[in-house]
Amino acid sequence: MANHFDLTDLQLIVNIGDASSLTRGAEKSHLSLPAASNRVKNLEDHFGTRLFHRNSQGVTLTPSGEAFLRHARLVLRQIDHLRGDIHEYARGIKGQVRMVANTTAMTEFMPAVLSRYLASHPDVTVELRERLSYLVIKAVSDGSADIGIVAGRPAASELEYLPYREDRLVLVTPNEHALASLKEVAFANTLSYEYVGLSEWSAIHAFLIQAADNLGHPFRFRVEVGSFEAVCRMIEANVGIGVVPERAAQRYAQRLNIKLVRLSDDWAERKLHICVRQLDQLPGFARELVNMLIADAELM
Numbered sequence: 001m002a003n004h005f006d007l008t009d010l011q012l013i014v015n016i017g018d019a020s021s022l023t024r025g026a027e028k029s030h031l032s033l034p035a036a037s038n039r040v041k042n043l044e045d046h047f048g049t050r051l052f053h054r055n056s057q058g059v060t061l062t063p064s065g066e067a068f069l070r071h072a073r074l075v076l077r078q079i080d081h082l083r084g085d086i087h088e089y090a091r092g093i094k095g096q097v098r099m100v101a102n103t104t105a106m107t108e109f110m111p112a113v114l115s116r117y118l119a120s121h122p123d124v125t126v127e128l129r130e131r132l133s134y135l136v137i138k139a140v141s142d143g144s145a146d147i148g149i150v151a152g153r154p155a156a157s158e159l160e161y162l163p164y165r166e167d168r169l170v171l172v173t174p175n176e177h178a179l180a181s182l183k184e185v186a187f188a189n190t191l192s193y194e195y196v197g198l199s200e201w202s203a204i205h206a207f208l209i210q211a212a213d214n215l216g217h218p219f220r221f222r223v224e225v226g227s228f229e230a231v232c233r234m235i236e237a238n239v240g241i242g243v244v245p246e247r248a249a250q251r252y253a254q255r256l257n258i259k260l261v262r263l264s265d266d267w268a269e270r271k272l273h274i275c276v277r278q279l280d281q282l283p284g285f286a287r288e289l290v291n292m293l294i295a296d297a298e299l300m
Helices: 007-019 022-028 033-047 063-091 103-120 133-141 203-214 228-236 246-253 284-298
Strands: 052-055 058-061 095-101 124-130 147-151 160-174 196-198 223-225 242-245 258-263 269-276
Touching: 007 022, 007 033, 007 058, 007 063, 022 033, 033 063, 058 063, 063 095, 095 103, 095 133, 095 284, 103 124, 103 147, 103 160, 103 203, 103 242, 103 246, 103 269, 103 284, 133 147, 133 269, 147 284, 160 228, 160 246, 160 284, 196 203, 196 228, 196 242, 223 228, 228 242, 228 246, 228 258, 242 246, 246 258, 269 284
Parallel strands: 095 124, 095 147, 196 223
Antiparallel strands: 052 058, 147 269, 160 242, 160 258, 160 269
């Protein structure tokens, strides 16, 4: 029975868990299937518990496996941070930052900051993924992301939150729409109309479907497109109405025949936060990105 485990074991469990497959996890770890199987067995023997359930479809994590995966990710990220910090001293800044953010941050706030950051950090790569806020919290908590941007401040005692920006969602209608003359409307009173929205890959898509579901109202988009500009152009063409971040809607309203109507729902006004596990434990180049995000927000 093995009396220890190493970084290869940690990475193997992460790869198997991500792929839900022992075979694909072994391949990604550059191990033969028998070698990978033996490492998993040794780990299970060492801890006295099963890490995976095997079935004809592949493998699924047991509760023990979920715990091991969570800690393995954190350890591997710390190793990456160690390498990053050493690279800063040895060869200049080099490393990777993994970020997750909601739709508004992704489309409205991140592009300009990332452009400046990457230009000043040529040896750093940024992996940026769009997620709903609760999934952002999960990713930062379990170590699969370094930095998150969320709406609100969801309960997660192990995370640090830094105030970032304020964001409001508004209803956008064609100029002659029945709702266009209103100054304010409840989301519930818009659900009898056809909607235009972003494609299902976007976080705001799932957010609006959930908001309608909370009201007990079935909801679907008549048309789904790939950007807020496309949403507003479809609305101008009388295809439907939509919910868009106010900043984007105001920009497109300057050249499109659309109206903006305030939503009275509490969730329409959102305070965005940057969240991290421990800011002072991030590599220097990742902390610099956080600082640039906050500085950019303060200019607005």
